[in-house]
Amino acid sequence: MAERFADFALDPITLARRLLGQRLVRVQGGRRLAGRIVEVEAYLGARDRAAHSYGGRRTQRNASMYLEGGHAYVYFVYGMHYCMNVVCGRADEAVAVLIRALEPSEGLDEMVRRRPAARRETDLCRGPACLTAALGVDRALDGTDLRRDRGLWIERLRKRALPAREIVATPRIGVDYAATWSHKPLRFLIRGNPCVSGKRVQGRVARS
DNA sequence: CCCGTGATTTAT
DNA sequence: TAAATCACGGGG
Secondary structure, three states, X not given: OOEEOOOXXXXXXXXXXXXXXXXXXXEEOOEEEEEEEEEEEEEOHHHOOOOOOHHHOOOOOOHHHHOOOOEEEEEEEOOOEEEEEEEEOOOOOOEEEEEEEEEEEEOHHHHHHHOOOOXXXXXXXXXXXXXXXXXXXXXXXXXXXXXXXXXXXXEEOOOOOOOHHHEEEEOOOOOHHHHHHHOOOOEEEEOOOXXXXXXXXXXXXXXX
C-alpha cells in the first residue's frame, strides 16, 4: 500500500519537480481512478504575473490558493474546463503547482467513458482539463485537504525527486499575457513520456 | 487556424 | 451594468 505524499511545505519549483513520478488518486463511487504525474507547472505567487495570485490578488475564485500547503486549488475556466493545482508553502503565500498530465494507471475503462474524445490511452489525461475530466475532479473539490481527504490525494511512489536528466524544463503553456514571466522555465515534464501535453517530441534523450 | 462556452474580473 | 478575459481542447 503506497504511502500518502505529505511534503507540501515546499517552494513550488521544488514541489513541482518532486511531484513528477508520484501518483494522483481519485476515489469516487468506491472506484479508484489514478495516474502517474508526468507534467506540472509551478506558479510563484504574488510576484508571478502568470499566477492567479499575482500582485496579492485574492478573490472568491482563488481563495484556496491562500490555504497552507497540501490543499487543492480547483478552478473553472473557458466556460467548460476544470484545472487542479496543489497548493504548497505556507498559508497566504499563494504558491501552487498545476497538474498538467498523468500517465493513466487505474480505472482506465471509467476514464474512457468520461473522455469520449480521447483516442488513445495516452490521451486520457493529457492536458490539465483532460485529467480533471478523466478523474472527475471539479469545483466541489476546491479546497480539499490532500493530506486527509478520502476522495483525492497523492501517493508517494518514490522518496526522492527523479534524477535531473529525466526532467525537462520549458516555459509554461497558455500564459503569453504574462510578459517576461511567460518565458521562464517553470513547466516540468518527464523526458520522453508519451502522456505529456503539447507536441510529441520533448527533446532528446540524454546520452552518456 | 478558429471557436465554443460561461464564470469571474475589470471597467464604466 | 457591460465588456473583456481566460493556467483549454477539439476540429480544420
